[in-house]
Amino acid sequence: MLPNYPGVSPLVTRRLPRYYRHLTELMKSGTERISSREFADMIGFTASQIRQDLNCFGGFGQQGYGYNVATLRAEIGRILSVDKSHPAIILGAGHLGVALANNMGFEQCGFRLAGIFDVNPAIVDQTIKGCVVRHTSELSAFCAEFHPQVCVLCTPPAVVPELVKNLVSYGVKSFWNFSQCDISTFYPNEIVVEDVQLSDSLMNLSFHLNEKLGGH
Amino acid sequence: MLPNYPGVSPLVTRRLPRYYRHLTELMKSGTERISSREFADMIGFTASQIRQDLNCFGGFGQQGYGYNVATLRAEIGRILSVDKSHPAIILGAGHLGVALANNMGFEQCGFRLAGIFDVNPAIVDQTIKGCVVRHTSELSAFCAEFHPQVCVLCTPPAVVPELVKNLVSYGVKSFWNFSQCDISTFYPNEIVVEDVQLSDSLMNLSFHLNEKLGGH
DNA sequence: GTCCATCTGTTAAATAACGAACAATTGTTG
């Protein structure tokens, strides 16, 4: 039975990967220990917030000493379950799907790329990152055999609702959603959805840039 | 002088693109008016929050009627400044850079793709989305001539600090950061940074998936 | 070994965000 953290706010857990990333950097640079103050200056948070965030999961530090970088990194990694290797599939082998297959370290994030699917015959049978691209029609059989836990959605939004419906029936539990389609409202409480709405992000940048330009 | 919204929380402004996206869909489907209640059901928020968010910027609705879809969409578009056309450049023409060049509607988000840069001679001089890929050494001259406002960072993290330093000196004001390098702490108050940390996002999914798997 | 500076874990205060409630206003119906 895996640990569960029911009382912890999503804002806290969303900061954990950032802690993890900086701790990895610190370890690479040979730093053995760090205080919440130093860590806060490095990240741009307050020391108080860091201590409180970490204490949601346990007392990883030592009074008068600080935090051991390697230990803390391992603990956060365990909380995030990045040591797991859940099979993941990518749907849509366009530029974005290929970019993610090649650049994302799925293995460092708790997953393992198990398959890539597309409907374009020109792409099917090509090999990307060690995976042969399969036709989407093989999805059902593939899921029955390999039970992927995660689906990375890189398809046009129009086909997403039907796809998700099928995938849920095939037992896929979670989605990394790059399609401009809000699937989080489809099956609440049944699936886990992590949205990456790039256009939302770009519009947010537009807002803040124009605010800056107009604000002097 | 552009409008400025000093008192508005970043959480509110971050929801605006989502409103905008759904309003675009509604307009496409021919819906003329919508109430905060219907809109809330559609998005998955509360009606109260939507009304309160919108009222940070003005009374766009009408009592007893609701909101006019086209008008509200236009107002939010104006607030987000998506009608602008600030020149943007992409640094790093790997899979991700190319994916963004091809798939992101920069024009619909207030920007215009003005240039793509890379250090790889095999890529330089190729044409992507109407842009000839230039060598990064031409960056200085390009910025002096075309004054790009935004830089999309798709390079390895190691080269980012030096790149950002140069770009800031060339007058680039904002960054859409896909590199695994926290640049927000480098020049606070001087530049606008929108981070897209894909590995953070994937780790967050890992956390929630494992929480779900372990929690029954 | 003792003192002091350091730093965490934890509690408390302050701040921010959210959801519910309601008065005011509008369109609609008969």
Place this chain on the structure above:
DNA sequence: CAACAATTGTTCGTTATTTAACAGATGGAC
């Protein structure tokens, strides 16, 4: 034209989040 249903803008109480403060504990210097 009057009554009613619908819906916003806004206020208020509640909850959540963040920051500050402090007691307790540790390591290091001398």
